[in-house]
Amino acid sequence: MTIKELAQELNISTTTVSRVLTGQEKKYRISSKTALRVRDGARKHQFAPNQIARNLRLQETNTIGLIIPDISNPFFANLARTVEIELRKRDKMILLCDTKDKTSLEKESLHLLLGRKVDGLLVAPVGKKCDHFIKNSKIPIVLIDRYFKDQAIPFVTTDNYQGAYSATKFLIQKGHQNIACIQGLWHTSVNENRILGYRQAMEDHTIPDKFIQISGSGYSIQNGYESTQELLRKRNRPTAIFALNNQIALGAMKAIKEAGLHIPEDISLIAFDEQPYFELLSPALTAIQQPMQDIGKVAVETLFKLMSGETAENRMLKPNFIERESVKSIHL
Incomplete structure (x- = not known):
């Protein structure tokens, strides 16, 4: 009919x-x-x-593209879910692309979504170059989690610097000085800001440079596992590890267990990125919690402002520190 x-x-x-x-x-x-x-x-x-006919008449598709680096990472899976919920409230559909942390796939995904005539884009970018986004600035784009410095593309992220600073400061207050930091992708804004927070906390508490140890090269379980193995082989092994995401923390836990060591008795551990299962681990893992629902909600609100022709401000949301059982006090 x-x-x-x-x-x-x-x-x-x-x-x-x-x-x-x-x-x-x-x-x-x-x-x-x-x-x-x-x-x-x-x-x-x-x-x-007939939605297709309506879209052609209004010259819109009621679809929003979401490009993320790794759908297998619980952080981005939860982010995608939050964004989908917020878009559904606005009668918009989501087209999801996983770039597998590769710039080539990011460019391919961008081309694909533009071909689908999406009304706007939400992107958690991979690399440190954004030329392919700048060239398509006619379509509303909002960056989530990661962003590009000195570029006009609006972004919504966590205050990663402050989160890393508070985690490192907490370890120092518990008596730790030899604190290793296992990083993710070194060229991303998220990683850089977390490293800066870690370094600044060490410097503010006059921790000697010899104790600043930065390992790793990716946001994966394998990176956390291999980096921790390397750290544990050192003669003066760290008393604490700060893992810059949840996957790295899981890899670190695996390496510590295989070495016959225990958390926190032999080595303390903190993760950036809270996950629901962290409190179920033994010991329960201390973590920096990102405001996931707020990030998704604010990102969608920001995108809709751009789609309406309004200007949008960058947003940096406050993280939350959750203390559990994975950090030992080593004060004499």
């Missing part, structure tokens, strides 16, 4: 039927009685509006 046929059967204008089915009855002051007749008639005939 077409919308015209439905309107004829109900003896109501096509325009009125269209407005009711698109949720605009209040805007056009259509009575609740009429709106109910239209919806009952649509249900009776299992009528569904």
Whole structure:
């Protein structure tokens, strides 16, 4: 059944039927009685509006592209879920692309989504170059989690510097000086800011440079595992490890267990990125919690501002420190 046929059967204008089915009855002051007749008639005939035709008429697709580095990482999986929930509230669909932390796949994903005529883009970028995003600045783009310095593309992220600073400071207050930091992708803004926070906390507490140890090269379990193995082989092994994401922390835990050591008795551990299962581990893992739901919500709000022709500000949200059982006090 077409919308015209439905309107004829109900003896109501096509325009009125269209407005009711698109949720605009209040805007056009259509009575609740009429709106109910239209919806009952649509249900009776299992009528569904031709969304493709509507999109062509309005020159929009009601879809938003989301590009993330690694869907297997719980952080980005949860982020995607939060974004999808927020977009669904606005009757928008999500098209998801996983770049596997590769710039080549990021460019390919961007090309694919532009070809699909998405109304806007939310991107957690991989590399330190953003030329391919700048070239497509006509479409609204908001960066999530990671961003580019000195570029005009709006972003929403956590205050990674402050989160890393507070984690390192906590370890120092527990008596640790020999604190190793296992990093992720070195060229990302997230990693750089967390390293800066770690270094600044060490310097502010006059910890000698010889104790500043930065290992690793990726946000993976394997990186955490191999980097921790290397750290544990050192003659003066660290008394604490600060893992710059949840995956790295899991790899570190595996290496510590295989070495016959125990957390926190032999070595303390803190992770950046809280996960629901951290409190179920033995010992429960101390972590920096990012405001996941707020990041997704604010990112979507920011994108819709751009899509409406408004300007949007960068947002840096405050992280939360969760103390559990994985850090030992070593004060004499």
